[in-house]
Amino acid sequence: MWQKLLRQRHYYLVMFVLLSVATVAFSFIVYAHYDRIQDQNRRSLFEYEAIRQSRVVLVDLLDMQTGVHAYLISGEEKTLTAYRTARTMLDRDLSAYRTLVLRYDPEAARDIYLWLDNIRSLRKTFDDQVENRRLGRGAALTREAFLRQVQDMAHVRRALETTNIKRIVDVRLQAAEVARARSDFFYTLIIGSVLLIGVMLLGTVTILNLEADFRSRLAEQEGVMQRYREVTEGINDGLFEVNFVSGDFYCSAAYKAMLGYGPDEVENRWDVFRNMIHPDDREVADADLRRYMEGTDGAYRSTFRMRHKDGGYRWILSRGVGTGADFSGIKSMIGTHADITEQKQREEELRQLYADLETFTYITSHDLRAPLVNLKGFSKELEISMKDVSAAIAPYQAGFAAADQKTLDLALNEDVPEALGFIAKGVERMDSLTRAILDLSRIGKRVYTVEPVNTQTIFDKCVGALGYDITQKGIEIACAPLPVVMSDAIALEQIFGNLLDNAVKYLRTDVTGKIEMSVRETSHDYIFTLSDNGRGIADIDKPKVFEIFRRARNTTEVGGLGLGMAYVKATLRRLSGEIWFDSKIDEGTRFHVRLPKRPNLSDGFGPVSRTSTQPPLTET
Amino acid sequence: MMVPAFDDQFTLVMIEDDAGHARLIRKNLERAGIGNPVRHFEDGASAIDYFFGDHLSAEQVAERHERTLVLLDLNIPHIDGYEILRRLKGDPSTRAIPVIVLTTTDNPREIDRCYELGCNVYITKPVEYDNFSDAIRKLGLMLAVVKVPNTVVK
Numbered sequence: 001m002w003q004k005l006l007r008q009r010h011y012y013l014v015m016f017v018l019l020s021v022a023t024v025a026f027s028f029i030v031y032a033h034y035d036r037i038q039d040q041n042r043r044s045l046f047e048y049e050a051i052r053q054s055r056v057v058l059v060d061l062l063d064m065q066t067g068v069h070a071y072l073i074s075g076e077e078k079t080l081t082a083y084r085t086a087r088t089m090l091d092r093d094l095s096a097y098r099t100l101v102l103r104y105d106p107e108a109a110r111d112i113y114l115w116l117d118n119i120r121s122l123r124k125t126f127d128d129q130v131e132n133r134r135l136g137r138g139a140a141l142t143r144e145a146f147l148r149q150v151q152d153m154a155h156v157r158r159a160l161e162t163t164n165i166k167r168i169v170d171v172r173l174q175a176a177e178v179a180r181a182r183s184d185f186f187y188t189l190i191i192g193s194v195l196l197i198g199v200m201l202l203g204t205v206t207i208l209n210l211e212a213d214f215r216s217r218l219a220e221q222e223g224v225m226q227r228y229r230e231v232t233e234g235i236n237d238g239l240f241e242v243n244f245v246s247g248d249f250y251c252s253a254a255y256k257a258m259l260g261y262g263p264d265e266v267e268n269r270w271d272v273f274r275n276m277i278h279p280d281d282r283e284v285a286d287a288d289l290r291r292y293m294e295g296t297d298g299a300y301r302s303t304f305r306m307r308h309k310d311g312g313y314r315w316i317l318s319r320g321v322g323t324g325a326d327f328s329g330i331k332s333m334i335g336t337h338a339d340i341t342e343q344k345q346r347e348e349e350l351r352q353l354y355a356d357l358e359t360f361t362y363i364t365s366h367d368l369r370a371p372l373v374n375l376k377g378f379s380k381e382l383e384i385s386m387k388d389v390s391a392a393i394a395p396y397q398a399g400f401a402a403a404d405q406k407t408l409d410l411a412l413n414e415d416v417p418e419a420l421g422f423i424a425k426g427v428e429r430m431d432s433l434t435r436a437i438l439d440l441s442r443i444g445k446r447v448y449t450v451e452p453v454n455t456q457t458i459f460d461k462c463v464g465a466l467g468y469d470i471t472q473k474g475i476e477i478a479c480a481p482l483p484v485v486m487s488d489a490i491a492l493e494q495i496f497g498n499l500l501d502n503a504v505k506y507l508r509t510d511v512t513g514k515i516e517m518s519v520r521e522t523s524h525d526y527i528f529t530l531s532d533n534g535r536g537i538a539d540i541d542k543p544k545v546f547e548i549f550r551r552a553r554n555t556t557e558v559g560g561l562g563l564g565m566a567y568v569k570a571t572l573r574r575l576s577g578e579i580w581f582d583s584k585i586d587e588g589t590r591f592h593v594r595l596p597k598r599p600n601l602s603d604g605f606g607p608v609s610r611t612s613t614q615p616p617l618t619e620t
Numbered sequence: 621m622m623v624p625a626f627d628d629q630f631t632l633v634m635i636e637d638d639a640g641h642a643r644l645i646r647k648n649l650e651r652a653g654i655g656n657p658v659r660h661f662e663d664g665a666s667a668i669d670y671f672f673g674d675h676l677s678a679e680q681v682a683e684r685h686e687r688t689l690v691l692l693d694l695n696i697p698h699i700d701g702y703e704i705l706r707r708l709k710g711d712p713s714t715r716a717i718p719v720i721v722l723t724t725t726d727n728p729r730e731i732d733r734c735y736e737l738g739c740n741v742y743i744t745k746p747v748e749y750d751n752f753s754d755a756i757r758k759l760g761l762m763l764a765v766v767k768v769p770n771t772v773v774k
Contacts (some may be wrong), residue, residue: 369724370695372747374640380749381647431747442727 001572012206019199026192029231033185039458040174040181047167047174053097054160060090061122061156065149068126072133082131087123094119107164115159122152132275221415227350238337240320243271245331249273254286258316260309278305283316292322295332300335303344310447337490361441365434372431379423386416433549436563440548448488454481454530459517462497469504475513482519485526491571496530498564499591508586524597529589539581545581574599579602630687630768632658635667635704636722637696641745645691645722648753652760665697668707671714685713689768692739694723694730702737709738716769719757 020143043494067083094116101112128512129145152168225240238255249270253263259276277285281304288302300320305313320335397405459482463470485492500515507513511533520527537545548566565579572579576599583589632654636642641658661667671684671736687709690708694701708714720741721734731742743759 366725367695367745370638370641373644373724373745373749373752374638376747377644377752378640380753382645427747465771 012202012209016199016202019195019202022195023192023199024521026195030192031186033181033188037178037185039182040178041280043104044171044174046100047171050100050105051099051164051167053093053325054164056093057090057097057119058157058160060093061119061153063154064090064123064126068129075133079336080130082506083126083183087126090123095545111159111163115156115163118152118156118159122149122156125149125152134441157331239334240273240335240337241332243332255337255497258314258337259306273306274443276307278307281305289613292320300333303340314339341429358528360443361468365438365441368430368434372427372434375423379420379427386412387533388570410517431514436549440563440567440570443567443574446574448490448491449575450486451486452484453487453489453492453518454484456495456528457498458489458492459496462493462500465497466500466504473504473513475504475507475515477515477517479517480519481524482517482528483521487575487595487599491575495568495571495593498568499530499593502564503530503589503591506530506589507534525594526597528593529590530593531588533588536585536587537581537587538585542583546579629656630689632656632691633667633670633764634660634691635696635701636660636693637662638693641693644752648701648756649760649763650755650770651753652764654760654763656763658724663697664701664704666747667704670697673715681713685703685717687738687768687770688717689763689766690717690719692719692721692723693720694725694734702733705734705737705739718766719770722759 022325040158064083067081067086068077070079097115098112101108125145125148129149141376173399205325236254237250238258239250240255241250247270249268251268251273255265256263274282285304288297291297292300297459300318300322302318304316304318306316308314311337317338317340318335319338320333322330323332393408397408400408456479459479463479489545503515504513514533516531518529518531520529546565546569547562549562551562569579572593572595576596578594579591581589626665626736630654632649634642634645636645639662644661646658659670676684681715682693691766700741705719705721708717708719718740719738720743721739722743722745724745724747726744734742743755746755
């Protein structure tokens with residue numbers, strides 16, 4: 001199942017699309033990760049900056065304190081310079097610190113303001129001390145003021161440290177988070193890489209797959225072409241291709257060679273070759289092509305004569321199929337030409353032979369009957385005359401010598417009647433035989449009409465004709481429902497009639513006769529089977545069953561000429577059917593009759609059905 | 621025995637190549653009481669000559685074309701029965717002469733063809749002699765009551 005799935009292109013395409021979407025999603029995830037880490041980096045930078053700035057502020061404060069102390073102790077104006085510088089620095093650094101914190105950490109604003117208040121108050125304390133000293137009021141720093149100053153200083157420092165510790169903790173937390181994010185990022189990258197590799201693999205496999213597919217198709221096509229070439233070369237047929245729209249025509253070297261031309265001797269033009277068709281055959285050839293083009297015929301097939309370079313004509317079997325057919329009809333055709341001249345000649349010879357044979361049998365059988373009339377007539381006349389003689393001499397017989405009387409008696413009452421009897425029997429036999437030959441010769445002359453025939457009706461009719469024998473012998477007849485077939489009703493009646501007649505005639509005398517008719521349908525035919533439990537046909541007699549005037553050795557007491565099966569076989573041949581049988585001596589026989597669903601009537605090569613409907617006439 | 625009156629006598633022209641058949645036909649016709657004069661021809665040429673030959677006097681022609689009935693076999697040498705039938709029925713002077721085809725052939729197509737050519741009656745010669753003599757006897761009975769045309773339009 002997997003194999004099958006792996007071979008399906010749709011499956012690959014769906015997977016490819018899914019993985020591509022996943023890759024895009026992955027890119028977004030990577031970006032989000034990166035963004036978060038960047039955020040945290042910025043935050044950490046801020047925290048460090050805040051810590052540094054706060055320490056700068058603290059240093060400014062310390063510088064101020066140092067300046068104040070120096071001034072208080074020395075009272076020298078120039079010592080105030082350090083104090084003033086520190087104070088300016090403090091203002092600037094405080095402002096920077098506040099801006100920094102407010103921008104990046106608004107939540108800390110409250111702490112900041114508290115802290116700023118402390119610083120301001122401390123600054124104020126310093127300023128007051130400087131002012132007091134300058135004005136000389138209480139030149140020395142009061143212990144009280146000093147303590148408050150130290151306290152304020154400690155306070156500011158503590159507040160600063162608290163905030164800074166918080167920030168350091170924060171920075172550490174962030175560092176831990178960044179480390180975790182980094183490992184997450186690593187796994188994401190691995191997954192992403194796997195995805196990408198998958199996409200590439202799938203893509204590659206799909207491409208390889210398509211490539212292999214294409215290759216195998218190409219190979220297949222090449223194989224077909226190779227076979228096609230071998231076949232066309234092998235069978236020595238000429239190849240042609242004609243485009244009815246553009247008028248383009250192609251024909252192979254074999255096509256031209258068939259007509260005695262070299263590959264470059266004749267132009268590749270349809271009208272050139274069409275003109276080579278025998279004038280008498282052009283109409284037929286055109287009609288065959290037209291019927292195919294119009295869709296009346298399923299396949300193009302035509303036979304006609306084409307002029308050979310040597311001036312003679314060759315019979316050509318032309319076959320082809322339309323190509324490029326769509327709703328507007330066939331645009332071009334590709335086909336083959338085969339030289340069937342030899343076949344046609346043989347066919348013609350055979351036809352002639354068959355015609356001769358038929359005429360011969362007809363005339364023979366016919367003319368044999370005329371002398372038979374004489375034989376019969378005059379032997380009868382002789383009989384009548386003999387009776388007259390007997391009657392005439394009867395009164396004088398008593399006067400004859402005993403020996404004469406005996407001779408006369410023997411001649412008149414035994415020898416002559418016996419001779420006449422043998423003559424009559426011989427004539428009788430000869431009459432049946434000539435009649436049989438005549439019947440057989442007529443098969444070829446009969447014109448068959450193919451129409452829907454209900455075989456059930458035919459069979460019932462044949463059973464009816466044998467009704468007397470069937471009831472008399474107590475024969476059981478079984479029959480499956482029989483179909484309607486396309487055939488000739490009279491021929492079928494003769495076939496069924498002969499088979500049934502044989503089955504009834506050659507039943508065994510010691511068991512109840514059983515005759516059964518069944519039918520089987522195949523794609524092209526109906527096969528009728530007539531089985532009996534009769535005396536069967538011995539192996540030695542089997543080859544002669546369909547031979548004319550042959551009768552099996554176990555049938556001597558039953559009358560018959562040995563003609564029926566020969567007649568049936570000949571009739572079926574004309575209906576393009578077939579007959580065969582299987583049989584076992586003393587068990588019975590099964591005759592199978594195949595009737596095609598679409599009979600293609602052969603004319604039996606008879607001269608009559610084709611050229612004239614007249615019987616051959618006697619000529620001396 | 622019924623003998624037709626002299627006025628009703630017509631000549632039977634029998635065209636039959638087989639002497640035996642001719643003898644048997646005549647024998648059986650006689651048994652049926654037909655005593656008409658019979659002209660027998662054993663081949664087609666002499667029969668044609670009899671009806672259409674040159675050097676015939678007007679009287680002869682009149683005699684031959686009047687009060688005549690033809691018994692015709694089909695399978696005869698030189699000029700066959702069909703040809704004779706065609707000539708007889710194709711010529712206005714002989715068209716009215718009744719022609720009975722009497723032959724061994726019982727092929728339906730040949731029967732049809734003879735009637736198409738204009739034969740008046742078609743009879744098959746049975747091979748079985750009893751049937752044969754029966755058929756001829758019946759033909760004789762028919763001939764005994766048949767009327768033939770008296771004059772023929774020239």
